[in-house]
Amino acid sequence: MPYQLTRRSFLKGLAAGSALSALTAYGGLKMATPAAAVEAGYPEAGAGAKVFRNVCPRNCYDTCSMLSYVKDGVLRKVSGDPVNTFTNGRLCVKGYTYTRRVYSPDRLKYPMKQEPRGSGKWQRISWDEALEIIARKILAIKKEYGSTLPICLNKYSGNFDILHYGIEGMMSSIGYTTRALGTPCWPAGIDAQTYDFGTLWNNDPEDLVNSRYIILWGVNPAWTSIHSMRFIYAAREQGAKIVVIDPIVTATASKADLYLQIKPSTDGALALGMARHILDNGWVDGEYLKANAVGWEEFFAYLRREVTLDWASRITGIPARVIADLAREYATTKPAAIWIGYGMQRHTNGGQNVRAIDALAAITGNVGKSGGGALYGHLETWGFNYAAMTMPKPPGAVGVKKPDGTMSDRYININNFGADLLNTTDPPIKMLWIACRNPLSQDPEPQVVQKAFENMDLVVTVDHFLTRTAAWSDIVLPATTQFEEHGVNASYWHYWIGINEQAIEPYFEAKNDVQIAMLLAAKLNALEPGSCTYPTSGNLEEWVGKEFNPKILDLLGISDYSELKKGPRKAKLLTAAWSDGKFRTPSGKIEIKSSEAPKYGLPALPVYVPEKQASPEYPYRFLTPHSPYGIHSQFQNIDWMQNVNPEPYVEIHPATAAAKGIKDGDWVKVYNEIGYVTLKARITATTAPEILVAYEAWYKDLNYNLNYTVKAVPSDMGKKATGNRGLAFHDNFVNIEKVR
Amino acid sequence: MAKQLGFLVDTEKCIGCFSCEMACKNEYQTEVKPRWRRVYQLREASLPYPERNFISLACHHCADPACLKVCPVGAYSKREDGIVLHDHARCIGCRLCTMACPYGAPQYNEKERRVEKCNLCYQKIDRNEEPACVAACPVGALQLIRDLNSFPEPSTVKELPGFPDITITRPSIRFVPPRAGVQMRRDV
Numbered sequence: 001m002p003y004q005l006t007r008r009s010f011l012k013g014l015a016a017g018s019a020l021s022a023l024t025a026y027g028g029l030k031m032a033t034p035a036a037a038v039e040a041g042y043p044e045a046g047a048g049a050k051v052f053r054n055v056c057p058r059n060c061y062d063t064c065s066m067l068s069y070v071k072d073g074v075l076r077k078v079s080g081d082p083v084n085t086f087t088n089g090r091l092c093v094k095g096y097t098y099t100r101r102v103y104s105p106d107r108l109k110y111p112m113k114q115e116p117r118g119s120g121k122w123q124r125i126s127w128d129e130a131l132e133i134i135a136r137k138i139l140a141i142k143k144e145y146g147s148t149l150p151i152c153l154n155k156y157s158g159n160f161d162i163l164h165y166g167i168e169g170m171m172s173s174i175g176y177t178t179r180a181l182g183t184p185c186w187p188a189g190i191d192a193q194t195y196d197f198g199t200l201w202n203n204d205p206e207d208l209v210n211s212r213y214i215i216l217w218g219v220n221p222a223w224t225s226i227h228s229m230r231f232i233y234a235a236r237e238q239g240a241k242i243v244v245i246d247p248i249v250t251a252t253a254s255k256a257d258l259y260l261q262i263k264p265s266t267d268g269a270l271a272l273g274m275a276r277h278i279l280d281n282g283w284v285d286g287e288y289l290k291a292n293a294v295g296w297e298e299f300f301a302y303l304r305r306e307v308t309l310d311w312a313s314r315i316t317g318i319p320a321r322v323i324a325d326l327a328r329e330y331a332t333t334k335p336a337a338i339w340i341g342y343g344m345q346r347h348t349n350g351g352q353n354v355r356a357i358d359a360l361a362a363i364t365g366n367v368g369k370s371g372g373g374a375l376y377g378h379l380e381t382w383g384f385n386y387a388a389m390t391m392p393k394p395p396g397a398v399g400v401k402k403p404d405g406t407m408s409d410r411y412i413n414i415n416n417f418g419a420d421l422l423n424t425t426d427p428p429i430k431m432l433w434i435a436c437r438n439p440l441s442q443d444p445e446p447q448v449v450q451k452a453f454e455n456m457d458l459v460v461t462v463d464h465f466l467t468r469t470a471a472w473s474d475i476v477l478p479a480t481t482q483f484e485e486h487g488v489n490a491s492y493w494h495y496w497i498g499i500n501e502q503a504i505e506p507y508f509e510a511k512n513d514v515q516i517a518m519l520l521a522a523k524l525n526a527l528e529p530g531s532c533t534y535p536t537s538g539n540l541e542e543w544v545g546k547e548f549n550p551k552i553l554d555l556l557g558i559s560d561y562s563e564l565k566k567g568p569r570k571a572k573l574l575t576a577a578w579s580d581g582k583f584r585t586p587s588g589k590i591e592i593k594s595s596e597a598p599k600y601g602l603p604a605l606p607v608y609v610p611e612k613q614a615s616p617e618y619p620y621r622f623l624t625p626h627s628p629y630g631i632h633s634q635f636q637n638i639d640w641m642q643n644v645n646p647e648p649y650v651e652i653h654p655a656t657a658a659a660k661g662i663k664d665g666d667w668v669k670v671y672n673e674i675g676y677v678t679l680k681a682r683i684t685a686t687t688a689p690e691i692l693v694a695y696e697a698w699y700k701d702l703n704y705n706l707n708y709t710v711k712a713v714p715s716d717m718g719k720k721a722t723g724n725r726g727l728a729f730h731d732n733f734v735n736i737e738k739v740r
Numbered sequence: 741m742a743k744q745l746g747f748l749v750d751t752e753k754c755i756g757c758f759s760c761e762m763a764c765k766n767e768y769q770t771e772v773k774p775r776w777r778r779v780y781q782l783r784e785a786s787l788p789y790p791e792r793n794f795i796s797l798a799c800h801h802c803a804d805p806a807c808l809k810v811c812p813v814g815a816y817s818k819r820e821d822g823i824v825l826h827d828h829a830r831c832i833g834c835r836l837c838t839m840a841c842p843y844g845a846p847q848y849n850e851k852e853r854r855v856e857k858c859n860l861c862y863q864k865i866d867r868n869e870e871p872a873c874v875a876a877c878p879v880g881a882l883q884l885i886r887d888l889n890s891f892p893e894p895s896t897v898k899e900l901p902g903f904p905d906i907t908i909t910r911p912s913i914r915f916v917p918p919r920a921g922v923q924m925r926r927d928v
Contacts, residue, residue, distance in 0.1 A: 042828070042856070044863055045769040077766050080876075090878045096762035099769060222755035226878045229755055233879055242921075249923065251756050254791035261925045317926045628757055639772045640765055644758055644779075653927060685790035688926050 045069070045077040045099075052503035053081060053565060054482050055489035056095055057164075058631050059157035059185075061205075061225035061377075063491035064091050065568045066098075068483050068503040075102050075483055075504050083567035086206055086494040087227045093628055093644070094635045101481065101638050102507060106700065107464055108478035109508035117459065118472050127509060130475055131523040137458045138174060139528055141430055147398035148175035149410050150430040154417060156183065158436035158463070158634065159479075161487035161500060162547050163540060165389035166514030167435045167462070172409075173391035173521060173534035176399025178429055180420075181411040184442070187718025187726035189345040189376050192354035194721045195594040195602075196362070198584020201577040202375035203337070204495050209234040210371035213333040215243045217357060218267060219341025222251035223628040225493065228339075229255075235371075241329065245270065246343070248623065248651075248693055249686035260326070261688060263317040264621055264730060265611035267344045268353035271360045272608055273312020273320075274327035276303045278363060283331035285365025292581055293362055295593020295605065302605055315608070331364045335371030343625060346729040348612050351717025355594075355606035362590045368578040381490040381497055381555065381571045387546035388514050392533050415727040416712040418448030422455065434461040435479075435513060440468035441633040441698045444712040444727060446705055447675060462516065465637060467698060468705070478510040485512040486540040488547055488561070497556055498568030499544060514543050600719055609716065614690065618672045618733040620656070623693045624706040633698030648704050649682040651693040652736070657683045662738045670694070672734045675708030681738075692736060709734050744803060744822035745860060746885040746912030747874075748896065749795050752919050753881035756781060756794035763876030764798070767861070774847040776858040777873050782918070786901035790925075793918040795900065796882050798858035798873065799824060799845035800911030807837035807846050807857075815855075822888075822912060823860045831855050842904035843911065888912055 049069035056064045065081035078098045082089030101107075111130035112122045125133075141150050153171045155164075171177045183190075193200040208214060208231040221228040229252075236242055236257075244256035245267065253259040262270060278284060279300055289296045309320040316323075330336050338361055345354050358367075358374050366372035393399075399407035412420035412429075417439055421429050432453070440446050440453075446468075453459055453472045461473040470476045484507060487500035511519070521534035548561040556569040563569075574580060585591045593604045603609070614621060629645040630636040636645065650670060652662060662668055664683040669676050670692060679694060687693045696706050715726035756779060764770075764777045777798035784790045801824045808816035808824060815830040816837070826837075826846065831854040837846040838855060846857045861871035869875070874884050885891050896914035899906050 042768045042770075042859065044861075045767060077769065079766075088878070090759065090876050091763070092878075093758035093762045096759065096766040096876070099766065222757065226755060226757045226759065229879045233753060249790055249792065249925070251792040251794075253923075254793055254918075255752070255755065255921070257921045259921060259923045259925075261923070263926070318924060322924050640762065643772050643775070644761060655927065684784060685925070685927060686784075686792060 046079070049076050052501040053498065053567065054500050054503065055161070055487070055498040055568070056091070057159045057161040057482050057487070057489050057500070058634055059160050060631055061491070061493035062087055062092070062227045063489055063494070063496070064095055065496060065498045066091065066095065070503050073504060075099055081498070081568065084496050084498070085570070086496055088230065090227065092226050094631065097635060097638045097640045098483070100640050101464070101635070102483055104465070104638060106466070106637065107507055108466065108470070108476055108510070110478060111509065112476050114474055117453070117474050127519065130477060131520055133475060134458070134460055135520060135523040135527055137431055138524065139531065142175065145427040147427065148177050149399065150178070150427045151433065152178040152180065152412070152421065152429045152431065153433045154180035154414065154437055154439060155435040156414065156437045157632070158438070161482065161489050162384050162386070163388050163485070163487045163543055164436055164513045165386055166512070166517045167433070169389040169391045170517035170520060170534050171433070172389070172393065173517070173532050174524065175393055175397035176407055176409050178410040178412060178424065180414040180417055182414040182718060182724030183722050184415055184727050186342045186345065186377060187722040187724070188351035188715040189340060189342065189354045190721045191717035191719065192345070192351040193358060193376055195597045196355055196358040196585070196590055196592070197578060199379070200376050201378040201380055202493065203370070203373040203577050204573070204575045205375070205493055206231055207370055207575050208232055208337060209238070211235050211335055211337040212240050212371065213243070213330060213336035214240055215245060215330065215336070215338045216252055216256070217245045217338055217340050218344030219339050220246070220250040220252045220343070220625065222255065224626050241333070243326065247688060247691055248625070260318050260322065263315070263611070264623065264691065265347040265349060265353070266316045268349065268356035268606070268608050269312045269315035270318060270323065271353070271356035272303065272307045272606070273309050273316070273323045274330065275360050275363060276307040277309055277324050277327035278331045279303055281328070283328070284363050288365035289363060292368070292583070293590040293592055294587050295591055296363065299359060299592045299605055302607055306607070334366070335369045336364065336366050337371060337373050337375060339375045343730065346715060346727065347731050348713065348716055348728045349609040350715045350726065350728065352603065352606065352609045356608070359592050359606045362592060367590060368576055368581060370576045370579070373577060377492045378577065379492060380573055381495060383549070383552050383555070384488070384547040385549050388543055394531055394533050411723060413724045415444070415714060415724055417443050418445055418452045419712060421452035422448070430457040432456050432459045434459070434469055434473070438463070438467040438469045438633040438698065440472055441705055442707065444707055444710040445674060446707050462513065465700070467633060477516060478508065480506045480510045480512045484510060486544045488544050495571045495573055496568045497564070497571060499561065499564040501565065502540065512540055514540060596720065602716065612728070612731045614733045618735050619690065620734050620736060621691050621730070622670060622709060622732045622734040623691055623730055624696050624710070624732070625693070627695035627697060630697045632696065636697040637700040647680060648694060648697065648699065648702070649680045651682050651684050651687045653687050653689040653691070654683050654685055655689045657681065660736060660738060666738050667740045668736055669739045670709060670734050670736050672709050674711060677704065677706055677708050678739060679704065692734065742822065743820060744888040744912050745801060745865070746822070746888045746891070746914065747798070747800070748883040748885050748914050748916070749797070750881045750883070750916040751782070751793050751795055751900070752916050753879045754794045754796060755879060755881070756792055757878065759876045759878060760796050760873035760882050763872045764858070767872035770856070771849055771851060774849050774856055776847070776856070782900065783902060787918065787920070789920050789923050791918065791920065795915070796873070797843065797913070799860070800843055800909070800913045801860055802912060803910035806840040806842070806909050810836045810840040812836065819862070821865065823862050823865065825859055825862065826855060826857050828854055828856065842908055885912070885914065
């Protein structure tokens with residue numbers, strides 16, 4: 001390091017435009033950390049700052065309304081926006097690190113080119129050079145193959161701000177391309193609720209306070225939706241009982257009145273066992289079923305024929321009397337809510353298990369009730385225009401011919417991305433564009449993804465950091481954070497919508513996806529007029545305005561989007577989802593017997609589909625859930641976060657550790673036939689004897705990737721609503737050994 | 741008795757989310773290493789069940805602060821409301837206070853070659869606001885005790901298993917101990 005920067009001079013440099021850019025060529029990626037200036041008395045960082053409104057866009061239940069404090073053009077601190085009654089003026093551990101994320105010396109500052117790919121030999125280039133390389137490659141591919149289908153986009157959830165759909169729009173505007181389709185995280189459950197109710201829609205989570213009985217099923221809000229815990233606690237203070245069903249004694253489970261350690265992937269058997277007991281004891285809400293559901297007679301016949309408490313006990317590992325008690329309490333305490341988490345549906349029978357729980361909520365009349373519900377998620381506040389995404393094709397664009405003679409984009413499976421990249425032919429995929437995503441860290445079988453990358457002519461990645469994926473790209477483009485751009489965000493859990501104001505100038509040469517699309521459009525049209533339909537002008541705030549329509553303005557009770565500058569607004573939706581009784585299934589009722597599921601080769605009834613079993617070679621189930629310190633591969637690389645969570649570990653039950661001769665702190669290898677990961681052992685009875693637990697993260701300086709052992713095994717559902725089935729992340733079987 | 745501010749840590753409510761710790765860093769934009777507030781997981785062995793219970797600790801603004809007693813340059817002072825302040829301008833970085841404090845509250849900043857610690861957001865207290873950590877807690881597990889002299893002691897305890905001897909400095913912290921729910925585990 002040729003020089004040290006104090007924080008003050010660093011910030012001054014930023015405030016004066018990019019005075020630093022002349023000093024720091026790339027390689028400056030390892031530039032001096034801006035040191036915090038310590039002054040007597042430690043001044044409050046936000047003192048005297050101007051305040052802007054932002055939203056945290058990183059694919060989280062809570063999608064926090066934020067305030068940013070800016071002085072002299074520098075983001076000084078962040079806080080929660082108290083206007084939002086769900087997030088209540090608070091942020092999570094990740095949110096409070098944003099100043100370090102924005103000004104991280106590791107952040108990508110300029111477009112860069114790597115030759116050869118994966119070599120680490122990076123060279124700073126200008127935006128113009130980068131766009132020229134990309135545009136010429138696009139045009140060359142079009143010429144060689146007669147279409148833009150060899151160009152593939154993989155974009156997902158690193159930033160869920162609506163304007164970030166600009167990158168999908170850019171792809172559309174150059175022609176028909178190949179798209180990674182689907183979602184890795186929640187599709188099995190979405191389809192389950194789509195079969196049952198017509199779509200997924202949860203009660204306002206603030207309504208949890210009205211519940212008398214709450215089952216948190218395969219969800220760990222204490223670490224993944226911290227603001228929800230306030231409503232759960234408030235319900236408890238009013239007498240509600242809190243039950244947690246999870247294979248792991250999570251932080252949420254530790255707060256429960258009753259915790260049930262279920263065998264993973266057997267949740268459907270528990271729900272069905274409860275349903276049978278409810279049926280036998282006459283606790284079914286027959287009136288509700290008659291008015292609102294179809295297929296319950298067949299369901300009850302199935303329960304009587306196939307399901308007993310003892311059967312459910314054997315499958316789930318929970319004593320029969322406990323299941324009976326749980327069933328009685330759930331059915332007779334009204335209203336009772338079930339929050340269905342995304343953990344339980346990451347299995348080969350995951351969607352089917354969610355359907356069994358939906359049925360449980362339906363037969364007890366808890367659907368459509370305040371304080372009740374089968375809560376999973378919703379998309380009711382996502383009715384934007386998607387103006388950044390919806391672009392016409394240029395004249396003469398060639399795509400995949402559909403049976404009706406029209407053309408479309410080509411789709412490959414986001415959950416089997418590597419293999420699909422390799423297997424796609426006629427034409428093959430030759431160019432990749434990755435945005436808001438880190439597939440080499442977060443995809444199953446990253447070894448295969450990397451092999452597929454090696455087959456490409458050009459890989460472009462847009463990101464904040466040199467992630468594993470960016471490190472295997474030819475061109476990386478620096479992206480703005482939410483503080484550096486305008487935008488708008490909704491949540492898939494709470495009912496709030498907020499806009500994002502640009503609070504600071506973009507970090508060095510970072511740009512928003514819409515800006516990148518506009519620049520690339522200009523470059524393409526300069527090289528070949530008419531080759532790209534994306535607009536080439538307009539500022540980001542205008543783009544935000546284009547996303548609003550009368551319906552969404554009405555939902556928020558405003559006449560213009562700019563009113564959101566005064567604060568986020570809560571959508572005027574029913575507090576209790578489905579309380580209008582208007583289900584969106586073909587029959588208009590809850591379909592306990594689904595008319596749609598058989599069309600996708602699935603059982604019509606929520607019958608039990610057996611869980612995947614371990615093999616003698618790989619007897620342990622390796623669960624890899626979220627930690628509080630990161631969301632997917634984001635945040636763990638921030639210095640403040642490394643400080644509180646310095647190293648990964650695997651949780652091992654004391655009995656398993658003893659059998660394997662493993663002591664706390666030993667290094668162990670977790671492996672199966674496709675890969676392994678080496679990490680430290682933490683001995684704890686919070687896990688079960690046959691289950692190992694480690695938390696997903698991208699540690700920038702460690703070769704730590706839990707997905708080295710995760711196979712691209714699909715879950716049972718997802719095809720209907722999201723285009724592809726989900727991923728059975730939690731059907732990952734391994735063995736373990738001490739290495740030192 | 742003089743007024744004494746303090747912290748109440750409700751371990752029954754604390755979810756180990758670390759928001760308080762990071763909110764503190766955000767509020768003062770501190771260096772990477774010093775942790776004025778720290779979230780600890782309680783050891784399983786000290787609890788009836790394997791649970792994830794957490795406590796959040798910072799400077800306890802002790803009734804009888806060891807840091808203040810040992811500081812050779814008088815960098816420490818105790819306000820009338822009980823807040824123990826550390827004056828950076830006076831600190832010579834001798835680290836006697838870091839050795840004297842049983843709770844690890846004063847921490848040496850290697851870059852600055854001085855000690856620093858939680859000042860209970862005295863500026864906010866003077867404006868009648870909550871400290872940043874308390875304001876950040878999503879579940880009300882971390883609270884400010886406005887005066888320990890009038891605090892209803894029987895509802896809380898002064899220490900938890902593993903907590904250093906409180907008779908040395910009389911820390912201004914109280915805990916609601918964790919209550920265990922019923923666990924149906926498969927290993928028992």
